[in-house]
Amino acid sequence: MIDHYDWSGGREAMIRLGPDDGPVVIVALPLFEEANRTRTFAVTIMRALAQRGVASVLPDLPGTGESLVATEDATLLMMREAHEGLVLHFDASGRQTYAVGLRSGALIDAFSLMFGRWHLSPQSGGDLLRELVRMKNAEVGRAERYDVHTIIGAEGDPIIIAGNRISSAMLADISGASPFDHAEIPRRVLRMDSDARPADRKINGAPLWRRAEPDNDPALAETLADDIAAWVRSCAG
Structure with missing residues (x-):
């Protein structure tokens, strides 16, 4: 369903999937052109999470999607503040929040008080x-x-x-x-098996953000949803 959230700079839209209680996964797409290539894939992951009983949201951040903030007026600081506002929205209703960041989306959650972070191929x-x-x-x-x-x-x-x-x-x-990385806050990093950099798990698959056109990989989405759901449940105890 389409919903909205408020932050200090205004109101933004978001997609919400899954149950209305329990932990919430907040998905952050990569910045700029890679967001177009991975949005459908991210929503496929969210649908798979809903089937596993895990709620998730995909927010429009300032300067992205249907935001009234023009791309050229947006800053990373604004995006981080909006993400923080969304976390506070769920915190007010007593729901734990977990960050999922794809690629440069892992830069977005730095200001937010999350119960944990899950990053796929995070970029500095x-x-x-x-x-x-x-x-x-x-x-x-x-x-x-x-x-x-x-x-x-x-x-x-x-x-x-x-x-x-x-x-x-x-x-x-x-x-x-x-990307936010402090020892006291749980963080899990996944990378494609073609990526030599360290990770908690390597995944076999093609990086959709490298393709010339937007694409999807339902099988990979199912694998990642399994990993996210298991990780959220382990963090939540």
Whole structure:
């Protein structure tokens, strides 16, 4: 169902699936173009979680989806504050919240008081920024070359990368960001088996965020939903 939540900057929409009580998984999509490639996949995971008795929500964050905040006006700080507002919404009704972050979506939950975090192939802000630089250079070809420093300070704010109008404030926010990782808060990291970086579990599958067009992988979604549901239940005791 379509619902909404309030935060200090206004009101945003969200998709809600699963039971109306118990723990709630808050899903954060990757930033910018990868969000388009993974949204259907994320909703498929949510439907699978509902079948396992786990509630989940997929919020529009400022500058994303149907948000009234323009993409070029959004900052990572605003997104984190909105995420925090959603957590407080469920906290007021006595429901535990758990973060699920896909790729750079793992940067979103840093301000929120979660009972645990589950991150799929999480990116640091530096990794994301370097990827944006590569995308911009591929767009401009030999006409102009960008690096991490020039893309943040590029003249003509905002800068357009893969059709997204991104402000220098957002890029500066991203440059110093990293996923929340503190020993006292449970965190589980999954990566594709082609990724050499450390993880709690490696998954066999193709990274949908690398494909040229939006796609889905129901079998992979079922595998990830099993992992998320088991992890949430273990955290909740």
